[in-house]
Amino acid sequence: MKESESGWTEIEQKVARFAFEQAYKREIEALMSQVRHKIDTLDELDDIWQLHDFLSARRYEVEGKYDFKYSILLFIFAGLIKDGWLQLNELEGLDEDKLAKVAALSRM
Amino acid sequence: MKESESGWTEIEQKVARFAFEQAYKREIEALMSQVRHKIDTLDELDDIWQLHDFLSARRYEVEGKYDFKYSILLFIFAGLIKDGWLQLNELEGLDEDKLAKVAALSRM
Numbered sequence: 001m002k003e004s005e006s007g008w009t010e011i012e013q014k015v016a017r018f019a020f021e022q023a024y025k026r027e028i029e030a031l032m033s034q035v036r037h038k039i040d041t042l043d044e045l046d047d048i049w050q051l052h053d054f055l056s057a058r059r060y061e062v063e064g065k066y067d068f069k070y071s072i073l074l075f076i077f078a079g080l081i082k083d084g085w086l087q088l089n090e091l092e093g094l095d096e097d098k099l100a101k102v103a104a105l106s107r108m
Numbered sequence: 109m110k111e112s113e114s115g116w117t118e119i120e121q122k123v124a125r126f127a128f129e130q131a132y133k134r135e136i137e138a139l140m141s142q143v144r145h146k147i148d149t150l151d152e153l154d155d156i157w158q159l160h161d162f163l164s165a166r167r168y169e170v171e172g173k174y175d176f177k178y179s180i181l182l183f184i185f186a187g188l189i190k191d192g193w194l195q196l197n198e199l200e201g202l203d204e205d206k207l208a209k210v211a212a213l214s215r216m
Contacts, residue, residue, distance in 0.1 A: 028153045035156055039147040045136045048143065052167055055160040 008070055015093035016073055023085040024066050031058055074098060078105030116178055123201035124181055131193040132174050139166055182206060186213030 008016065038051050065079065080086040081102065088103055116124065146159055173187065188194040189210065196211055 028156075032150055032153075032156060035159070036147055036150060039144055042140050042144060045133065045140075048136060048140055048163070049167060051143070052160070052163040055156065055163065059157060059160055 008073075009095075012094050012098070015091060016070075016077075017068070019077065019086055019090045020066070020068055020073075022090065023080040027062065027083075027085050031062070074101050075105060077102045078108070081106040116181075117203075120202050120206070123199060124178075124185075125176070127185065127194055127198045128174070128176055128181075130198065131188045132170075135170060135193050139170070182209050183213060185210045186216070189214040 035051075035055070038047075038054065042048060042051070065076070067076070077086060077091060078101075081088055088099070088106070091099060091102060094102075143159070143163070146155075146162075149155060150159070173184065175184070185194060185199060186209075189196055196207070196214070199207060199210060202210075
């Protein structure tokens with residue numbers, strides 16, 4: 001089993017990538033659902049600019065958050081668990097130390 | 109009848125304000141209709157960001173255009189007529205000189 005430069009085995013990399021993509025997919029689906037609901041309820045002139053403000057904020061947040069870098073991945077996973085986009089057991093396959101760190105960080 | 113500093117009577121100011129608001133309302137309603145249509149094609153994340161880009165561009169354009177200043181109002185009205193958001197006869201109540209200028213500018 002090859003260790004990546006950053007200390008992640010190949011299996012860990014696969015687990016991490018899959019978990020990351022699952023969380024991303026869930027959050028984006030929730031966002032699409034929110035956007036559809038907002039469009040359905042477009043009523044006043046200001047609603048259109050409120051929709052724009054909402055998209056600006058969410059885009060900034062989502063693009064900032066889903067930055068797949070091994071050096072910060074444990075923090076990212078902890079945040080995703082905290083926000084409900086990921087479950088700790090979906091990270092099974094990572095070593096005990098990484099799992100313990102994510103669990104601890106997610107409770108902070 | 110009081111003349112405003114900028115050479116618009118009170119009645120002209122009311123006519124101008126009402127026409128301006130009508131045009132804005134029509135343009136935003138058209139924009140809302142376009143956005144509602146886009147909901148049907150929201151499928152991927154990129155569609156959401158494309159909607160965001162679309163709204164950013166339209167907001168920049170609309171907010172730039174609907175800048176109620178008497179010094180540039182005849183140009184604004186001419187542009188709104190040209191783009192179909194306003195009819196010349198909705199400016200009735202402005203003096204002949206202003207109407208003639210708007211009509212001429214709108215044909216340029």
